[in-house]
Amino acid sequence: MTSETSTPVSGGRTVAGESIRLEGLVKQYRGQPQPAVKKLDLQIDAGDIVAFVGPSGCGKTTTLKMINRLIEPSAGRIYIGDRDVTTENPDKLRQSIGYVIQSGGLFPHWSVAKNVGAIPRVLGTDKKKIAERTDYLLDLVGLDPEEYSSRLPKDMSGxxxxxxxxARALAADPPVLLMxxxxxxxxxxxxxxxxxSLIAIQHELAKTIVIVTHDFEEATKLGDKVLILSEGGxxxxxxxxxxxxxxxxxxFVEEFIGSGATLAHLTLSRVKDVEHNAVVTARVGEPSGEVIGRAKAAGQTWVVVVDDNGRPRSWPxxxxLQTKPQVSDYLDRRLPTVAQSSTLNDALDSMLAASQGGTLVTDGRGAVIGALTVARVMDVIRGQLADARDDSSDTYESHTDGAKSS
Structure with missing residues (x-):
């Protein structure tokens, strides 16, 4: 199994990414009176996730594609680390930058393994190293290599x-990932x-990631920083x-984030920050009597059946359990789960979608580590809304006091 190369940076943090710096970046399309991007200056720190958001026509996708020169800038400079990549060979530049688009953009007649190894093969990487790298990355993104390596894209869900x-975008170990x-x-x-999954991957690899999204909630969940653009970049x-x-x-920002900004604070509250309940786990084939005894001793009325990696399959x-002598191998595809990095909004959505009063909490590799109830989430939400009302009241009083004094 291969591992990522790491570079020490300031502040004692170790990352595998490189900084991105845009200096006076311009994109002027022929025949258009106004530039799509007008003199953009931007510094993205190594190892950060930065989310680009804004209305249609603000230049967010154009800016993203200028970083790897899928779109050539009309003026300005692009630096990755200390390299000025503005004049580099664009094909070689793109081979050194991971790029992810909607629906994966996979080659339909290639197996998963062949898709993942595409860039390393172009770069002349040894076949054994490509196979090891492919297995490592499939495991990293939560797909069992033995089960998925030989599949075709049409045999997989979206x-x-x-x-x-x-996984394919990370195959050549790029310092920068564009999404x-x-x-x-x-x-x-x-x-x-x-x-x-992306948050868990970033926690392990610490790449520099730039992601374009139209969803402000997604931007606040994923981004270490958020870039809000208006027309012309x-x-x-x-x-x-x-x-x-x-x-x-x-x-503009106030209007863009909307009147729901108070509730948007829930996207900053993570499952990992909320106390969750312990669970009793069981393996397929265990005697039901033993599992029931273990659960009763812990004061539980249900258990979580997990696979060999600790990932949940069902919660009978x-x-x-009493209806069968052994724990059965049943996969509940509606099983509500959230990661520690999930927001409280995510947790509520998971419960509502499954019509359950709780959800299982998993770690970065999908292993179950606890459970979270709807009552606990609602307690936190009520507290946050009360704090928001207090803040609004304080702001109103300060404004009115100022008006009276004047």
Missing amino acids: GQQQRVGV DEPFSAVDPITRVRLQD HVEQYAAPEEILANPATP SLDE
Whole structure:
């Protein structure tokens, strides 16, 4: 199994990514009176996820594609690390940058393994190293290499194809990963799981990731920083999500994030920050009597059946367990799960989609580590809304006091 190369950077943090710097970047299309991007300056720190958001026509996708020169800039410079890549061979540049698009963009007649190994093969990497790298990356994105390596894209779900797309983008160990609305073509539950998977991958690899999204909630969940653009690639605000929500820099930003900004704070509250309940786990084939005894001793009325990697398969009640002498191998495809990196919004969505009063909590590799109830999530939400009302009241009083004094 291969591992990522790492580079020490300031502050004691170790990352595998490189910084990106845009200096006076311009894109002027022929025949258009106004530039699509007008003199953009931007610094993206190594190892950060930065989300580009803004209305249609703001230049977010154009800017993303200029970084790897799928779109050539009309003026300005692009630096990755200390390299000025503006004049580099564009094909070689793109081979050194991971790129993920909607629906994975996989070659339909190639197996998963062949898709993942595409760029390393072009670069002349040894076949054994490509096979090891492919297995490592498929495992990293939550796909069993033995089960999925030989599959064709048509035999996989949209979410699985997108995971393969991420694995392929990471295959050559690039320092930078560009993602163009990668999760917009999947259903909401799959989208949450892909977001959580990306956060887990980033925690392990620490690449520099730039993601374009039309969803401000997704931007605040994924981004260490969020770049809000208006028409012409004008920077309205570039800051951490909590700063944007607390202090919108311009009227444009205030309008863009909308009247739901208070509830958007829930996207900053993570499952890992909320106390969750312990669970009793069981393996397929265990005697039901032993499992029931273990659960009763822990005061539980249900257990979580897990696979060899600790990933949940079902959560039968003790009454259901009593009907069979051994724990059965049943996969509940509606089983509600959220990762530690999931937001409280995600947790509620998971419960509602499965019509359950709780959800299982998993770690970065999908192993179950606890459970979270709807009552606990609602307690946190009520507390946050009360705090928001208090803040609004304080702001109103300060404004009225100022008006009276004047």
